[in-house]
Amino acid sequence: MKEKVAGAIRQALESGRAGAVLFLAEEEGKLIPRLVRDAGDPAIERAYVGDKRFPASAFAAISLPAVDGVLAVVGRECDRRMMNELAKLNHLDLERVLLLGIPCSQELADACGCDHPVPPEPVAEAEVRPAEALDAPSRSMDIPERLAYWMDHFSRCIRCYGCRNSCPLCVCKDCALEREELAGKDCFPPDIPVFHIIRALDMADRCIDCGICELSCPADIPLRELYREVRGLFKEHFGYEPGISAEDRSPLSFLGEAADLGAHE
């Protein structure tokens, strides 16, 4: 696997398909994102293919201006989806990025509850089954119970903004969560549930369920469950799921026609 990835990186550079490649490298036991332009760069040998994850697409968006031509990115299916979404937000030019897709391990897929562990056209084949969806305890609750469940979790929030900071798709320069009038400025804990609901609503047509937010949350709030429920509903309601393709658009980002407005008259 490791060789195949390294080979794909070199091939991309040598063939001229990419002007640079972005990947995670293992350096002295640490994982460090690397941007290489030269097929002979020794870092390529150290390309990492384990279960650790990083928001490759966000780094890609940052480094793109420094790259001539196409930037190849070693990444997972999640990264492909992120890139699609970033493109919709006008933050990434898909013409100029190329995914060197790698499959996730079965363990990672199971841990993530991921139903899409293998990207289309991966650089290395692997037998990985889509995993069972993760538990969503809130789903079977009745309404008051559900509120209590969330309030209980939200009440642990320390307003570190970890969820937002780690989210590859939070691109707003000024964040709604920091707006005084909405969730109280700099107050700890934040106003709940407004703080978390606002973020959840904005994720409904954006979140690609990478789960990085939950990993970053020191308070162990089941953010993935929250966002997954909302985006699931969004899909049910509008038939739209973010990430899958770069072409389709969220119904909340165009006016559309009266006929498509659904049951309400």
Place this chain on the structure above:
Amino acid sequence: MAEANGRRNTADEDIRILAFLCNWCSYAGADLAGVSRLQYPAQVLDVRVMCTGTISPYFVIKAFQEGMDGVIVAGCHIGDCHYLKGNYMTAKRFQFLQRALEVFGIEKERLRLEWVSAAEGEKFANLIRDFTRTISELGPSPLRQGRKEVAVR
């Protein structure tokens, strides 16, 4: 009103409703209800916006956060929006939000989306009457009762 924090079953008196109305239709419809002297419950306060397109879902969430028991979003009928398609977004945003509220544990009945034209004073009055009844039956929002209490349950 400060003592109104305990849960009651039909607390008609204590119900707090906020209505967002677009200037051209629903606000005008409410005006017509007034001009026609149609009587409806007084537990509703309204916020005028030029078009329902202005109304962000944030406002609704914020209203619940602030202890409203019910929120109304009312605008022109589809096709009548003074800004042509502003209310298309309203339809999409709030039809979805109604369902999303349930994900968070808020009854979807607490958010009402309605089209009321400038000529529908009667409809506006009925909307307020009906919604007040609905909310009275649901009781005050749990978010108003103090968060700790909810969290502890």
Place this chain on the structure above:
Amino acid sequence: MSAKKARKKEQPAPDSGSPIGAALVVGGGVGGIQASLDLVSLGYRVYLTDSGPSIGGVMGMLDKTFPTNECSMCILSPKMVEVASNDNIEVITLADVEEIAGEAGDFTVTLRVRPRYVDVEKCTGCGDCTAKCPVKVPNPYDAGLGITRNIRVPFPQAVPGAAFIDPATCRYFTKGKCGNCVKVCQAKAIDFEQKEEMRQLKVGAVILAQGFTPFDPRLKPEYGYGVFPNVITSLEFERILGANGPTSGHVIRPSDGKEVRKLAFVQCVGSRDCLVNRGYCSSVCCMYATKQSLIAKEHLATVEPTIFYIDIRAYGKDFERYYQNAAARHGVRYVRGLVSGIRERQRTKDLLLRYLDDSGCMQEEEFDMVVLSIGLEPPRGLTSGLGVGLNEHGFLQSDKFQIFQSTREGVMVCGAAQEPRDIPDTVTLASAAAARASQIIHAGRNTLLTRTEYPPERDVKGEEPRVGVIICRCGSNIGGFVDVPKVVEYARTLPGVAWAEERIYACSQDAQEWIRQKVREHGLNRLVVASCTPRTHQPLFQETLRTAGLNKYLYEMANIREHCSWVHMQEPEKATRKARYLVRMAVEKARLLEPLQEGESEVIPRALVLGGGVAGMNAALSLARSGFPVYLVEKEEELGGLARSIRISQKGEDVQAYLRDLIGQVEKEELISVFLGHRVVDIGGYVGKFRTLVRDSEGRESLLEHGAIILATGGRQHRPAEDYLYGKDERVITQWELEERLEEEGAEAPRSVVMIQCVGSRDDRRPWCSKVCCTEAVKNALAVKERWPQAQVYVLYRDIRTYGFREDLYRRAREKGVTFIRFADDVSPTVNNLGVKLQVAVKDAALGGETVYLDADLLVLSVGVEPNPDNGELAPMLKVPLNADGFFLEAHMKLRPVDFSTDGVFLCGLAHAPKSIEESVAQAVAAAARAETVLAKDRIITEGVVAQVDESSCSGCRTCVALCPFEAITFDETKGVARVNTSLCKGCGTCTAACTAGANRIQGFRFDQIISQIVAASKAWND
């Protein structure tokens, strides 16, 4: 000096040679007000005179208006204030025109101005004098029902808002003593020395808008008016319904103050009645009686109104629906019958009404109160000094096709002084008259105007918010249900409030000066008025703010009337509580308000007229004659539109000759470019700067740039495909085809002609009345009788709607032996082809529905008018709405009859609703006037409520770009941020709500501002 009062100003001297850029408007009712406002926006100086002490006219006395039931004063008052505060309109009250000398473009008008005995400049309208005046008089504003004092401000919203003395009843003048008022007036405004004076004005044009005089029902002694206390006139009843009237809107009767249960309306009192020499129809009474019935029921659910009528003439736009609803859904009882007399029961003062019912039997029914629906008579003061002709009914005579043109060049007419008519038609004619005036004096445009100088705007940035709060009582409208002092007290405790007080009528003239004073006194930098709806009154208070040197967007309203006192009348405590909360929300928002800048954009001084029919051509000609180039686009290869199929107008004029002449004028007119055979492909841009793409049949396109659009795309005739054998049997024809046949040389004489009314009108699919078919049928029936005197003519009808002077035709037709047979709404006649002849079967309503069989050699269908099928395509391009029937919907049914809510787009002709040729012409010229108000400006000021993108916050996601319904947002690729074109932005905020970055902000409705209202509501509740 207050800018708010009637002022005398020195008129700058006009250039010799060119026409005088000033006009005189005689009559301060709604027509005169509209004409004045139009003229002043067209760039002329205006003198507006009224023979009474205030402008406002009869509309100012009405409670509500049909068919929308809007509060009359509420929509009129802002216009009155606009007149009062415009520096280029001089209001001259208590004035009559003595003489108009000179000629069009250069008139010298002599006015006789009676003394007011009160100095308008000094009087504050405080009412102290009224309180001390010993002389009680019946209040004319309440149609004589209420009692007032001799010295008084005519009514609360009066303009000028100053008191006056009627010397005829004043004790000082009649007995030589008293002078109480002089003693109490602290402003020293009373001046008994004032004398009648003669004033001369130099004007280029004159518009006569004296309105009407109500018929005096004493001339019909059989109704007992003036004898039986419970017989009142409709005008009196209007005042009883008025919340500001003598009974505060309680439906009680004069004799004993008892609530009325059985209420009768007697129609046509002083109308359609040759015995009292009023042969014409007054046009408005059917609708106002319907309206009064509905409002009475609203005020008092137990009222049972019955309307006794001959025909219900619900002919205007949306009238039929209003009438049908009243009958079907609101329990208004309509009884067809002629009331022959009224008797009074002596003890109870109840009334016994005798009437001839439908089948000719005499009936008697008892009522608590009877309202006489009195007709409209010519106004007083149509003296020979005006130099204009009158018609046989004593109204102003006018041109056959241009009904706003009097018999004298340079003198225009509008409103009921020309023919009885309702408010929208009056407003339309007023605009048309203004356009006609402009055609004459446009060379003098802008020569005599003085520009309003607003005091420089105070910079409030960095100042702590100092909010001023006014709680309006609106007489008893608010004050009667909300504990106003309590709300004031509460307001004073709110953070940021520097001053709060109550006021009886915050919108009155003197209140505006008072507000300015308070702004100064307390250093206010935000204003909250808690009163009625911002939809009507915001502009007024914003104007006041400007004159007080503050940006007009530092203003917020709390609607404690429509949304509070009026809807919680039975719960005064809750109403008071809610009023407090609403005020708090407004104050919180006000604290966050910031001054907004209005944009300016240039105007392309050229118009586009869509449709080359009679309406379109008249609109184009009017604009061209006032000096503006016009593109005239017609989809057919020929000008003329629907009128090409009409032979004779309702007034008996040769339509084809008129049309030929009109087309000739259009073709000759250099300023008009005609595009025949062109369709509109796309319309872009906005008021002042439209770009329209038109395409001809060969696909050649032209791009037209213009500042305004007049929509005159017409309607079409209903095609009675299957009904009544039309198209199957050639003896079945339409009225227009009959007109052709009447002109045919050797046409065979029919023995019997049957006409069927309402074909394609007033049915389930086409619920509107087509307005013209009754008159057309009656006119053609007469023509048939003329050409073939032997022929029997039958008109099968439901109501004969020959409104106004058209009634003369109807009467003549009956005199000439035309038979009118009425059928009920739900049973249309049927036709049988018997080979040699047609047989028509009709259930005669007068015979209790018995079937009558009529032989017909000719069956003539009076087919209705339908909306143009293209409307659905045009409406979205123009961004304007259609009504339920498919006609275009104007901005406001009453006061903006030819405007759309989309700026710069105007409406006329059949595209608006069915109407006659003359009415189309009037509307077209009115639309031209309104368009001219746009074109005559060199710049347009755009609203301050627009979206703005804060570049430093914009994350460049482009979400908002796709969401703007007006394509007002573009994306700046170099900076990577969105940008709003404020000329295109209409301020809907659809973009704002989608911007998660909070970069896109809609001014005046910013996130923080709306959220402050939410939080305020919550805080108020928690306290």
